[in-house]
Amino acid sequence: DQQVKQNSPSLSVQEGRISILNCDYTNSMFDYFLWYKKYPAEGPTFLISISSIKDKNEDGRFTVFLNKSAKHLSLHIVPSQPGDSAVYFCAASADPSGNTPLVFGKGTRLSVIA
């Protein structure tokens, strides 16, 4: 039972363009969402998060949008750079204090082509 779904296994984008990575969730108790980035042979690293009380959070080139009614979030990267090529995981939690562990999606492999 996949509670966090990333339906696109891979995405290719030209350098300088926008990358949009999507994530859907099924558990209505989730109220805190995070994106992690993973390079080969390394552990995932935290990228950006959003609480359910917001619909947008921005950090430099990275913006996360949350649509609670649709149970959908997306990560926008503008402009995309070759160094952004990695696997991106969407994660969710029902408790931002960490009392319930994060639930991860399967990931989307982003390739930014120079």
Added chain:
Amino acid sequence: DTGVSQDPRHKITKRGQNVTFRCDPISEHNRLYWYRQTLGQGPEFLTYFQNEAQLEKSRLLSDRFSAERPKGSFSTLEIQRTEQGDSAMYLCASSLAPRGNYGYTFGSGTRLTVV
């Protein structure tokens, strides 16, 4: 502090053998998590500790798996009588509660191959 350290980075073992992995969290972090990642999947939760107390275990953690965190510092994850299905990347993460999820820092993982 060099972040979360995991040892070994790679482990190849024969089916039926026991293996033990170690995780050293960020020193001031009181929470420590173990996740498993198989090919094409995201990290799947196994268990977590707050200080030395093991607070939650996933149904994925069969009775062949045991985790400890003596004295609330480093943690070990042992797999007894390994099976080929145990082949995966085992990830450790730590955080400082109650800041919790925002402060999840992962190690580089231990890749287990059971032959």
